Amino acid sequence: MAQTSPGDRRQWESSYPDGIEWSTPLDTRPVHVRLIESCARTPSATALDFLGYKMSxxxxxxxxxxxxxxxxxxxxxxxxxxxxxxxxxxxxxxxxxxxxxxxxxxxxxxxxxxxxxxxxxxxxxxxxxxxxxxxxxxxxxxxxxxxxxxxxxxxxxxxxxxxxxxxxxxxxxxxxxxxxxxxxxxxxxxxxxxxxxxxxxxxxxxxxxIDPLEDIAVQQYTGGTTGTPKGAMLSHANISANMSQLELWGDGLFAPSAKVVAVLPFFHIFAMTVCMNLPLITGCQVIMLPRFELAPFAKLLRRTRPNILPAVPTLIAAIARAKGIGADELQSIEVAISGGAPLSHEVRDEYAKKSSTLLAEGYGLTEASPVVCCAALRNPSKPMSIGLPIPGTDVRFADIDSGEIVEPGADGELQVRGPQVMSGYFGDEEATGETLKDGWLRTGDVGHMDEDGYVFLVDRIKDLIICSGFNVYPRTIEEALAEHEAVEEVTVIGVPDSYRGEAPVAYVKVREGHSPKESELKSYLSDKLNKVEMPREIIFKEELPKTLIGKLSKKELRAEHAEMRDRTREQA
The missing domain is CATH 3.40.50.980 (Rossmann fold)
Incomplete structure (x- = not known):
């Protein structure tokens, strides 16, 4: 049966863990009101732990x-x-x-x-x-x-x-x-x-x-294919609904006795919701680090014994490969929730060798406050799935060319509808109209849903690179490199990276009479790009592939890089 409308069939409901209902009413009151209520419920409990300093x-x-x-x-x-x-x-x-x-x-x-x-x-x-x-x-x-x-x-x-x-x-x-x-x-x-x-x-x-439905709580900047950040307007109801959805999905995981590690930065939408908002409105203890460093992180795990670890694949990979973190440090963790970027087979397997912790992958985007889908947090989900649509959330897949809603199993663009979806982009009606169609949020991500309602992502429509959970825009890197006197043409692609999920790689055609080294160009970029945007490698080519109308083409470079990776694996 085609997903012609959410009401026809929400096949994911039958796969929900026992006791969780899709249609449970959600609390969408102002965010700060819920925080103050939480403070009144357990005034003497520890709310924040920062390097041993505790705030009730x-x-x-x-x-x-x-x-x-x-x-x-x-x-x-x-x-x-x-x-x-x-x-x-x-x-x-x-x-x-x-x-x-x-x-x-x-x-x-x-x-x-x-x-x-x-x-x-x-x-x-x-x-x-x-x-x-x-x-x-x-x-x-x-x-x-x-x-x-x-x-x-x-x-x-x-x-x-x-x-x-x-x-x-x-x-x-x-x-x-x-x-x-x-x-x-x-x-x-x-x-x-x-x-x-x-x-x-x-x-x-x-x-x-405060009118929760109309008043904007957070203006969170994201970007599109142009690389120009846009301000996603998230109302109090958007953010509050997503907190309620995740509280339901946790099925008691985020109880007042819980301890949540907050090493992911709060300015990131995933951490804002999962590491700060949700645990504080439910009365959990939030244990913070100002930045991720292996030794302090291991010490934090030993000192505080947290049970919930929100993470990005980069962090999961670092834990899996760290000599200073073993079964003892991870024994208190009940569930690690990975989001912000795709979680590879390699990282999953490496983590599983070190810890029997449930590793649950979720999916979201800034425009949805952010969580849309998540694996069950109390029991295993289908391997490599991003889980099921969380309560109150409808998803469907539309054919990329025709826009027609596709059958389960067929690939299409993931589209989302729910109370957590933004009201629009600040001051950009055109972008809002392109992204929100008839109440549905077009994500630009390609994947499918199986007969049981599990969602799988396979690709992205956009050229956006997600590196360590952060958006990296090829155009930003291309424009910075193009300013160098030795660069005639440049194009940037995202490639799989076992540590960061994805990493940017730049391809450069050099101007005649110049012969720059890779280190020279990276040094040139050091004050123009942040560390996440810095290309993993810069590859020099005599010619860059172009379309018939002369536009630089990334497709051939992606294929070339994939072939190179395959040869490297075979040789290894």
Missing amino acids: YRSLGRQVENLAASLQQQFGVKKGTRVALLLPNTPFYPVAYFAVLMAGGTVVNCNPLYTVPELEHIVGDAGAELLITIDLKQVFPKAEALLEHGTVKSAIVCEFATALPLVKRLMFSAFRRDDLADVDAATTADKLTKLSTLMGQNNKPAPVE
Whole structure:
């Protein structure tokens, strides 16, 4: 039977684990309201653990309310005000995130690894007036540049050392002060306010009436085939619904006694929902690291004994191959949830040799807040499937050429409908119309559904490369390389990478009279691209393949690279 409409047949319902119903009503109330309720239910429980510093739910709720009041009273944040967050994983992130929502504002998550031009586009496009950042040297200079260029009017600076336990704070002050920026000496000091001065005021925010269906909680930037980031507008209802869907799907996994590892960055949509929002509204403990490093991560596992590990394939691969992480470190983990990029056979097998942990793969995208499908979190699913559509979510597959809905088993473009799907792209009606058709979100991903409702992905329509869970756009790399005087033509493809899921590879035709080395071009790109965008390799060719109308073609290069990989495997 063709998937002519979701009501005709939701074959995935029959494959749901016992006790989970597709049609269960979902809580779509404002995100911060649910957080404050959680704080009231278990005030003395630990909400956040950061390098041994612990914050209770009572303290979390008070800090959120305090900052929300300051945002309203001192910075004029009201309904619709965009506030950009430029922070690593620290207790400051959830405090700032929920405070912005409580004040009525809209969060604009920013990746601290982005270059200043990338941040200027996102923050400028969103129209953010205020930035919340941190005094670490790796981050603060970018915030200062945004202020100097007039991209934002003012910034709140969180002081990293204040988030550490007392002993670590003293050691950091004594031996690691070089890691901190001198905020007081900044050229934009008159536009800066330290968070510590705001948190001591103990004010209460004015209540803001939120329409969950209409008011935007998060403007999350993503991109398309052009590589230009677009702001996906996610309402309170979108995000709240996705939290409810995942809580149902977990079937009690996200209980107040649970401990969730948050090594994935909160600015990423997957981590925002699975590592921060969901566990905090259900009363779990969120255990954070500011970045992934093997030794601190292994120490965290031994110290805290968490039971839920959200991860991207890169992290799963690192765990599987790490000599310092074994069965003892992983024994407390009940389930590892992999998302953000496809999980390869190789990584699955390597992880299984080290741990009997249930490894569940999920699928989502920014425009769906993000989770659409997920393997069962209590029992194994079909191998290599991204699982089943989660409660309240409809999916279908449409023929790429005709748009007709295809039969189960036939490949087509995955399309999604559900309460977690965005309202549209900020200021881009054309892109919104292309992506949202009759209430269905066109994902650009190609795959199929089997007779039991399990979803399998096989390819992507777009040229988008997903590297370590982050979107990498070939055009960004191509344009940066094309500026080099020795480069005549360039094209970039994504290739399978056992560690990062995918990696960019650049093919270059050199101008006559030049003979650059690969290391020279990579050095040239170092301040133009972030680390995730840096090509894994740069291959020089006398000619690059073109279509009949002279457009550079990627198809032949993908085939050539695949053939090269096959030969390498045979030789090995």
